[in-house]
Amino acid sequence: MSARNHGLRGWVLQRLTALYLALFLLYLLVHLSVSAPATVAEWRAWVGDPLVNGAWAVFFAALLMHAWVGVRDVILDYVRPAGLRLIVLFALGLYLLALGYWALVVLLAVAP
Amino acid sequence: MQRSRARVCAGRGEWKGSVSDLVGKLPGERKMRFSIYRYDPDADRAPRMQSYELEAVEPGMMLLDALLRLKARDETLSFRRSCGEGVCGSDGMNINGRNGLACITPLAGLKEPVVLRPLPGLPVIRDLVVDMSRFYRHYRAVRPYLINRDPEPEVERRQSPRERERLDGLYECILCACCTTGCPSFWWNPDRFLGPAALLQAYRFIADSRDQATEERLDALEGPYRLFRCRNIMNCVEFCPKGLNPTRAIGHIRELMVKRSI
Numbered sequence: 001m002s003a004r005n006h007g008l009r010g011w012v013l014q015r016l017t018a019l020y021l022a023l024f025l026l027y028l029l030v031h032l033s034v035s036a037p038a039t040v041a042e043w044r045a046w047v048g049d050p051l052v053n054g055a056w057a058v059f060f061a062a063l064l065m066h067a068w069v070g071v072r073d074v075i076l077d078y079v080r081p082a083g084l085r086l087i088v089l090f091a092l093g094l095y096l097l098a099l100g101y102w103a104l105v106v107l108l109a110v111a112p
Numbered sequence: 113m114q115r116s117r118a119r120v121c122a123g124r125g126e127w128k129g130s131v132s133d134l135v136g137k138l139p140g141e142r143k144m145r146f147s148i149y150r151y152d153p154d155a156d157r158a159p160r161m162q163s164y165e166l167e168a169v170e171p172g173m174m175l176l177d178a179l180l181r182l183k184a185r186d187e188t189l190s191f192r193r194s195c196g197e198g199v200c201g202s203d204g205m206n207i208n209g210r211n212g213l214a215c216i217t218p219l220a221g222l223k224e225p226v227v228l229r230p231l232p233g234l235p236v237i238r239d240l241v242v243d244m245s246r247f248y249r250h251y252r253a254v255r256p257y258l259i260n261r262d263p264e265p266e267v268e269r270r271q272s273p274r275e276r277e278r279l280d281g282l283y284e285c286i287l288c289a290c291c292t293t294g295c296p297s298f299w300w301n302p303d304r305f306l307g308p309a310a311l312l313q314a315y316r317f318i319a320d321s322r323d324q325a326t327e328e329r330l331d332a333l334e335g336p337y338r339l340f341r342c343r344n345i346m347n348c349v350e351f352c353p354k355g356l357n358p359t360r361a362i363g364h365i366r367e368l369m370v371k372r373s374i
Contacts, residue, residue, distance in 0.1 A: 006336050
């Protein structure tokens with residue numbers, strides 16, 4: 001997408017990721033209250049399931065994209081000097097990427 | 113302003129009240145206190161709040177009536193007004209923290225002292241008069257007129273009653289700026305976010321069956337600032353003295369943008 005639909009892209013992304021986050025959290029809530037893994041081995045087996053593992057990966061991706069759009073909006077509103085804004089946005093991006101990498105490492109560790 | 117302080121029945125009767133206390137208790141006639149923002153950039157170093165008291169407030173009086181009476185007494189008090197019945201949109205101001213038109217705000221429902229300030233987010237020219245240039249610039253930016261490239265018809269460009277109905281709730285805007293100056297997104301980005309009033313007008317022409325520039329209009333609203341600073345705070349809906357809903361109009365514009373991008 002071009003820079004032209006920058007506003008729309010962020011807005012749509014925020015809504016779509018919010019939808020997934022809500023559905024996945026609902027699933028998580030139901031699953032953990034109905035059949036919570038009792039031991040570490042059970043927990044690993046559950047997250048190790050390819051479907052669950054994939055759903056977690058999408059969850060983290062959605063969470064980080066959602067956070068990027070949301071916090072970027074706050075920064076656009078409150079951090080006015082262009083240079084400072086660029087630095088803050090860059091730091092935010094780096095931080096979110098690091099979190100994503102961390103989540104990936106954890107998920108791959110238990111992947112089938 | 114001088115308050116009547118003539119003591120009556122002072123002495124053995126031991127009544128320590130004043131005439132004005134007595135007047136205040138007569139039915140249908142009461143006093144009201146006001147605290148009004150005063151600022152003259154040429155003379156004052158900083159704005160100040162000035163207290164006023166108005167006697168003989170009659171039932172059914174509007175805030176504008178009170179302001180006119182106060183101005184008759186203190187002619188330096190400045191505010192805009194014209195039609196006096198909520199049609200011209202000149203006397204938008206911040207009344208006890210809420211934006212509204214003085215001429216259609218009944219005094220009866222206002223908490224005292226009635227705190228009057230200029231519309232927030234715009235430069236003050238004097239007292240309650242703000243500089244609306246930025247507001248009008250955003251209004252002009254949405255090209256608030258029909259764009260139709262067909263040859264001009266012999267008669268008017270016709271609409272079905274249904275097509276005309278789609279403009280209801282959009283065309284009634286009187287550009288009083290109560291919505292835009294009450295919008296936090298406008299306060300943060302007054303130079304780049306168009307604000308609810310201009311966006312409502314943008315949708316008024318997008319929704320018009322006779323307009324042929326929908327694509328260009330949607331293009332012009334793209335980018336992170338012009339429309340997408342709207343966070344659905346909905347102060348605009350809360351403040352609009354005509355009961356319009358800019359948030360819904362902005363939602364319709366987003367919907368159209370999503371539809372055409374799919």
